Amino acid sequence: MRIAELGRRTGVPVPTIKYYLREGLLPPGERTSPNQARYGEEHVRRLRLVRAMVDVGGLSIAAVGEVFAALADQDQEERGLVRALSTVEVAVTPVPEHEDAEAAAQARAFLERQGWRSDEDEPALRALVGVLGTAREVGHDRFWELLDGYARLCGPLAEADLDYATDGPGGWLEREEALERVVVGTVLGDAALAAVRRLARKQAARRRFGNPRADCGTEGSAEGGSEGPAADGATAERP
Template sequence: MRIGELSRETGVAIPTIKYYVREGLLPAGRLTSPNQASYDDGHVRRLRLIRGLIDVGELSVSTVREVLAAVDSPEESVHEVLGAAQHAITPRPAVTPEGVERARQAVAELIRRRGWRVGLDHPAFEKTAVALATFRGIGHGEFEEVLDDYAEACERVAAADLAWAGRNAEVDGLVESVVVGTVLGDAVLTAMRRLAHVEASARSFEDAAAEGAGGR
């Protein structure tokens, strides 16, 4: 297909497609003449992947480049690729609040207590510590009491993520599934958490209020 057909198939404007090619996100088409290139279904799939990472995953173009570089690294294990992708998509905190060292100790203890095989240099470690320190700074340090509940829920989510990705027997597809599941799964998890909040709030407060009204 020509670039115009690729644009119509994916809904991505031609100038944007050319930009992704220049930025190394999308492979160039096969030249059929000095001014014409041909694209195939692989380009369609890759372009939809790029748009998903940007539009749904809310990643920058530079971060998408790093994520796709991890996906395109067949010499690395799935575990190593996942680690590289997570480092790319987990931003370092812009600030270091007061009390962060104490929070780091709490996160390190959580990791030890849960038996997680993760290094303390992982960017998510620092992000968690900064969040906990911020909770403390605004007078909500008791949030740490639910850390193990959060950890248990996240273990179940992580297991579900990898079980879903593992359905793809081909190594290249498995790697892509793990990375895409990590990025887009974050968006799904955040949205579903909001939905669950609504239900939990209704169950805890509206039902209780109705029972109270009925008892009067």
């Protein structure tokens, strides 16, 4: 397909596709003339992956380039997946510039309680220190007490992430698909986890505190049917 058709297939403007080609985010097409190239399904797939990383994952173009450069340098499946995972996490994890000593001590104590190992400069650890430091700054010194509960929930999530990347505890996908799943599972998985957490928290709040008539929007009115005529009537009588 020509570049115009590639744009129509993916919904990405041609100037943006050309920019991605210049930045090395897309592999070159097959040259059919000095000024023309042909593109295939691998370009459609890669372009959609780039857009997912940028639009949903919030990665910068530079970060996407770093991820793809690292993925292209892999030589062994197991080692490649671990390195790819590390590269993606570095790209997507914001790291604070300054470190709070007490927050750092809380984070290290948390790791010790879990029996987890981590390098001091690992982005995820430094990000956790930043979160704990911010919590202390806003007066929530006990926020760190949530971490052990988070860890219990995240253990199975981590195993599920690895299963997705490798197609199960004992299986391996083709190299390219496995590496792509590492990227998608990390970038989109973080976004999905945040969304599911908010949905679950809303349901938990309703179970604990009830479903007040002031619940917003059409969602509240749709669920109001289970609250009986009195609730519907009260809503209808409001000015």
